[in-house]
Amino acid sequence: MSTTTPPTPGTNGAHPVVKSAGRVVDFVDQRITASNWLKRNMRKVFPDHWSFLLGEIALYSFILLLLSGVFLTLWFKPSMAHVYYDGAYVPMRGILISEAYASTLDLSFEVRGGLLMRQVHHWSTLVFLAAMSVHMLRIFFTGAFRKPRELNWLIGVLLLVLGVANGFTGYSLPDDLLSGTGLRIIEGGVLAVPVVGTYLSYFIFGGEYPGEDIISRLYPIHILLVPGLILALVVAHLMMIWYQKHTHWGGAGKTDENVVGYPFFPIYVAKAGGFNFIVFGFIFLMAATIQVNPLWFWGPYDPSQVTAGTQPDWYVGFLDGALRVMPPWELDIFGYNLTLSVLIPALVLPGLILVPLALYPWLEQKVTGDTREHHVLDRPRNVPVRTGLGVAFIVFYILLWIAGGNDFFATVLNMPVNWISRFLQFSIILMPPLAFWITKRICLGLQRRDRDKVLHGRETGTIMVSPSGEFTERHAPLSVGEAYALTAHERREPIEPGPATDPNGIPNPAYKRERRQARLSRFYFGDVVQKPTREELEHTHHDGHGEITEGDTRDQSAAGDHIASGQQ
Amino acid sequence: MSTPNNEEMSGEATSAVQARDSHVPVDHPEQTGEVERRSTSADPIPDPGFHDPGPRYTDVEPKAAKRAERQIAGMFILASVFIVASIAAYIYFGIDGDEATGNIGEVQASNFALGITLGMAFLLIGVGAVQWSRALMTSPEIVEKRKPLRSQDDVREDTLASFNTGTEETGFGRRTMIRNSLLGALALLPLPAIVLLRDLGPLPGDTKENTVWAEGVRLLTDVTYQPITPEQMELGQLVNVMPATYRDLPEHGPDRLNERAKSPVMLIRMLPEEILAAEGRDNWHVDGIIAYSKICTHVGCPISLYERTTHHMLCPCHQSTFDLADNGKVIFGPATRPLPQLPLAVDSEGYLVAQSDFTEPVGPSYWERGTR
Numbered sequence: 001m002s003t004t005t006p007p008t009p010g011t012n013g014a015h016p017v018v019k020s021a022g023r024v025v026d027f028v029d030q031r032i033t034a035s036n037w038l039k040r041n042m043r044k045v046f047p048d049h050w051s052f053l054l055g056e057i058a059l060y061s062f063i064l065l066l067l068s069g070v071f072l073t074l075w076f077k078p079s080m081a082h083v084y085y086d087g088a089y090v091p092m093r094g095i096l097i098s099e100a101y102a103s104t105l106d107l108s109f110e111v112r113g114g115l116l117m118r119q120v121h122h123w124s125t126l127v128f129l130a131a132m133s134v135h136m137l138r139i140f141f142t143g144a145f146r147k148p149r150e151l152n153w154l155i156g157v158l159l160l161v162l163g164v165a166n167g168f169t170g171y172s173l174p175d176d177l178l179s180g181t182g183l184r185i186i187e188g189g190v191l192a193v194p195v196v197g198t199y200l201s202y203f204i205f206g207g208e209y210p211g212e213d214i215i216s217r218l219y220p221i222h223i224l225l226v227p228g229l230i231l232a233l234v235v236a237h238l239m240m241i242w243y244q245k246h247t248h249w250g251g252a253g254k255t256d257e258n259v260v261g262y263p264f265f266p267i268y269v270a271k272a273g274g275f276n277f278i279v280f281g282f283i284f285l286m287a288a289t290i291q292v293n294p295l296w297f298w299g300p301y302d303p304s305q306v307t308a309g310t311q312p313d314w315y316v317g318f319l320d321g322a323l324r325v326m327p328p329w330e331l332d333i334f335g336y337n338l339t340l341s342v343l344i345p346a347l348v349l350p351g352l353i354l355v356p357l358a359l360y361p362w363l364e365q366k367v368t369g370d371t372r373e374h375h376v377l378d379r380p381r382n383v384p385v386r387t388g389l390g391v392a393f394i395v396f397y398i399l400l401w402i403a404g405g406n407d408f409f410a411t412v413l414n415m416p417v418n419w420i421s422r423f424l425q426f427s428i429i430l431m432p433p434l435a436f437w438i439t440k441r442i443c444l445g446l447q448r449r450d451r452d453k454v455l456h457g458r459e460t461g462t463i464m465v466s467p468s469g470e471f472t473e474r475h476a477p478l479s480v481g482e483a484y485a486l487t488a489h490e491r492r493e494p495i496e497p498g499p500a501t502d503p504n505g506i507p508n509p510a511y512k513r514e515r516r517q518a519r520l521s522r523f524y525f526g527d528v529v530q531k532p533t534r535e536e537l538e539h540t541h542h543d544g545h546g547e548i549t550e551g552d553t554r555d556q557s558a559a560g561d562h563i564a565s566g567q568q
Numbered sequence: 569m570s571t572p573n574n575e576e577m578s579g580e581a582t583s584a585v586q587a588r589d590s591h592v593p594v595d596h597p598e599q600t601g602e603v604e605r606r607s608t609s610a611d612p613i614p615d616p617g618f619h620d621p622g623p624r625y626t627d628v629e630p631k632a633a634k635r636a637e638r639q640i641a642g643m644f645i646l647a648s649v650f651i652v653a654s655i656a657a658y659i660y661f662g663i664d665g666d667e668a669t670g671n672i673g674e675v676q677a678s679n680f681a682l683g684i685t686l687g688m689a690f691l692l693i694g695v696g697a698v699q700w701s702r703a704l705m706t707s708p709e710i711v712e713k714r715k716p717l718r719s720q721d722d723v724r725e726d727t728l729a730s731f732n733t734g735t736e737e738t739g740f741g742r743r744t745m746i747r748n749s750l751l752g753a754l755a756l757l758p759l760p761a762i763v764l765l766r767d768l769g770p771l772p773g774d775t776k777e778n779t780v781w782a783e784g785v786r787l788l789t790d791v792t793y794q795p796i797t798p799e800q801m802e803l804g805q806l807v808n809v810m811p812a813t814y815r816d817l818p819e820h821g822p823d824r825l826n827e828r829a830k831s832p833v834m835l836i837r838m839l840p841e842e843i844l845a846a847e848g849r850d851n852w853h854v855d856g857i858i859a860y861s862k863i864c865t866h867v868g869c870p871i872s873l874y875e876r877t878t879h880h881m882l883c884p885c886h887q888s889t890f891d892l893a894d895n896g897k898v899i900f901g902p903a904t905r906p907l908p909q910l911p912l913a914v915d916s917e918g919y920l921v922a923q924s925d926f927t928e929p930v931g932p933s934y935w936e937r938g939t940r
Contacts, residue, residue: 043710044712045710045711045712080822081820082819082820088663089672096819108675109663109672109675110663112658112661112662112663112678112682113658113678113679113682115675115676115678115679116678116679116682116683116686119679119683120683148717181869181885184829184867184868184869185867185868185869185885187867187868187932188866188867188868188931188932189867191932191933191934191935192932192933192934193935194935195935196935197934197935198772198776198934198935198936199771199772201772201934202769202770202771202772203765203766203768203769204768204769205769206768206769206822207769207770207775207822207826208775208776208822208826208829208830209826209829209868210822210825210826210829211769211822211825211826212821212822212825213769244717245712245714252615252616252617252618252619253615253616253617253618253619253711254618255615256714257713257714258711258712258713258714259711259712259714260618260709260710260711260712261709261710262707262709262710263707263710266701266705266707267701267705267707268701270697270698270700270701270705271697271698271701271702273697274693274694274695274696274697274698274699274700274701275694275698276694277690277691277693277694277697278690278691278694278695278698279694280687280690280694281687281688281689281690281691281692281693281694282687282691283687284683284686284687284690285683285684285687285688285691287679287683287687288679288680288682288683288684288687289680289683289684296672302828303825303828303829303832303870304790304808304810304828304829304832304862304870305870305872306869306870306871306872306884306885307884308872308873308884309884310884310885320886323866323867323886323902324886324887324901324902325902326902327902328888328898328901328902328903328904329904330904330905330933332938335938335939336935336936336938336939337933337934337935337936337937337938338935339904339932339933339934341866341902341903341904342866342867342902342932342933373716373717375714406887407884407887417887418887418889418900421887421900421901454612454613480613480616481616481619483612483613484613484614484615484616487611487612487613488615531612532612533612534611534612536612537612537613
């Protein structure tokens with residue numbers, strides 16, 4: 001047996017950097033067979049599109065959250081024990097405040113870069129949750145949640161919930177007036193829980209509100225438990241993306257059986273790595289120039305004080321809005337109180353939003369009966385009902401969000417806050433269906449325009465006068481690639497139910513279910529404007545009604561070439 | 569990410585660029601081959617196949633490539649300058665400040681200088697790296713084939729068979745006594761996890777129903793803690809009030825804070841004839857001086873926005889509005905019950921005192937509230 005191993009292959013005469021990188025790979029390879037995996041994955045293909053960056057923004061702002069958060073823990077003291085403040089911030093000197101608040105002030109005023117890191121941490125949170133939300137909308141509207149990506153959709157929903165939860169616990173830690181007020185509202189929500197609400201509240205706060213325990217209890221949740229869960233789920237999310245390969249937009253050469261794009265190494269190492277730094281850079285610039293949560297202005301938490309015109313961070317705004325516009329309903333059940341006016345917005349509403357959201361991939365699968373894998377994204381217009389539902393949800397959410405700032409809007413619009421709340425109570429019920437209907441009509445209109453473009457070409461705005469005095473507009477033909485991109489989606493027809501009885505008159509036991517599915521399917525796809533068939537396309541060109549043929553002859557032959565070559 | 573069929577996944581990539589140009593990736597021979605063309609008879613236009621956008625300006629123009637190289641290197645060098653500048657900013661902008669006036673200005677200057685330098689350093693490194701990949705890296709666009717994600721049928725069958733063999737070997741289906749007793753034990757396991765959390769807090773008892781207000785407890789102005797005589801209250805005035813017993817609570821420890829969350833009271837003076845006292849509340853005010861709990865009955869914010877001409881009191885958190893002339897009745901917003909009123913009297917020395925504790929629990933509703 002030889003005591004030496006064969007030399008590292010392929011590194012002779014290479015650049016020194018390549019040589020040493022090769023030695024590292026060789027070292028690892030001889031221990032865990034790394035080359036096998038690397039060979040397959042280094043040149044992994046990722047498609048390019050601006051909308052694929054949204055999830056990356058979330059990832060990088062999360063990394064920045066971890067880094068800036070660790071910095072903050074070095075000085076922050078999660079204690080509600082009270083001390084007389086004697087720090088650098090003069091207006092607060094001599095006041096009895098909690099150690100949490102005092103250490104946050106010290107961190108801001110006596111640690112160089114401390115204020116910057118606090119601002120970076122807060123801005124990253126706002127960006128993290130915004131990026132996750134928009135990323136999720138992108139996934140929804142393009143149908144990227146379809147098989148095989150349902151599990152990643154579910155992980156995404158969980159990540160959003162955990163992100164909001166951790167944002168809120170972090171908001172509560174510094175023990176300033178705003179964070180305490182937020183906790184008070186949470187206590188009100190917990191108290192509204194039927195039967196065990198009071199007990200839950202006493203267990204959470206270690207007795208009566210606010211007690212002296214809540215901050216030291218939220219601290220490990222905020223810096224360890226939830227971030228750990230988020231990190232684990234992010235890793236699972238990324239592994240799944242890696243393994244299943246990224247989706248891509250339809251177009252020439254792009255199918256459900258391939259993925260077209262650039263290799264991970266080197267293009268995406270540079271691009272994604274660079275983008276990471278760009279996100280860091282933007283957040284640092286925001287932290288340097290835009291003040292966020294200047295908690296020395298709010299003062300320490302005092303349960304008997306509050307400031308007017310306070311809003312929570314943006315991602316809690318919709319829940320606060322729901323609390324604001326909920327009618328004052330309360331049930332009396334044999335002397336026991338069921339406070340619907342708090343219970344519905346605080347507990348029922350999040351459930352009503354999250355459960356359908358989490359299950360949507362399966363709900364849509366039920367309607368379409370489609371169990372195939374999909375890797376080419378839908379253009380939102382080609383699934384008008386899904387797009388309509390998504391926009392209806394956005395409108396619902398934004399209205400709640402506006403409700404969360406009803407006092408702000410009252411000031412800005414110079415209207416009584418009561419009018420705004422009343423208007424929102426009705427709008428929240430009426431506007432989403434309206435938004436659904438309008439969006440669906442817009443989608444159908446866009447589909448019709450795509451169809452016309454494929455059949456007749458693009459309007460050029462050039463008006464021609466024929467010798468007989470007739471005015472026509474010249475249409476420029478689409479290139480084959482463009483025309484293909486407009487027709488690459490699948491033809492979706494509503495499902496028809498089977499016959500109610502078979503030829504012998506024996507009733508079909510599944511008929512009811514089939515009819516139900518057919519009805520849902522008609523709701524989804526009944527109005528869809530279909531792309532032209534090959535016959536329709538040929539028909540337009542041959543009978544001379546196609547507007548392309550009304551242009552000059554050079555155009556006509558060019559158009560013929562274009563489409564004809566596509567039809568070979 | 570390693571799976572049994574990983575081996576079959578190599579060699580699944582094909583090059584889109586085929587023979588059309590010189591970009592065939594020589595370092596990755598398995599990424600060449602035919603693009604699979606998808607077309608069904610109903611589709612109007614068959615897939616024309618992958619379209620190569622052609623070379624970039626920097627590919628054909630050496631001068632442009634050189635310029636891009638200089639730009640990118642320039643960004644990286646500038647990033648180094650900003651990194652050094654950030655250290656200089658850290659040292660230069662001290663935040664020790666002047667003892668008497670505080671140092672917010674210096675903190676802001678330090679924050680601004682550090683943030684701008686570090687932000688620019690990050691941004692320049694990022695933009696440089698992205699620009700490098702876009703303008704100069706020569707990687708072609710590649711087509712990689714996908715494989716169906718489900719395992720092959722024989723593998724699936726083998727797996728199922730192994731699982732069945734395993735279950736068979738345990739006798740899980742046959743030995744029902746073992747199975748059921750195990751399931752029973754596992755079902756009980758969450759209980760200690762809940763029980764162990766029992767000592768997180770005491771049981772509520774009657775703490776939610778009681779405050780430190782009691783018969784004869786003086787009303788003290790909040791913050792300065794002075795007793796109040798009726799003559800000191802002007803018409804339309806609002807004074808925040810705490811019970812005199814509050815001052816006896818220890819300065820440290822949670823009791824003081826908890827009482828602050830429960831006992832604050834608003835004292836308002838209006839014309840006695842404006843007060844629409846409910847039955848039994850006729851003698852709860854002293855010459856139009858009337859007291860209500862400051863804790864909103866919605867979710868517990870301290871309410872504070874008083875409109876003295878209408879006697880309306882608005883909670884700034886969720887805009888519940890209460891009519892203080894009419895027993896604290898809710899006239900707008902999500903709150904479901906009126907503000908608790910504190911019955912007032914005057915003691916022998918002429919100071920305002922409480923007749924008793926609140927006659928109902930203060931603050932948000934809870935399940936057993938109505939039974940207390």
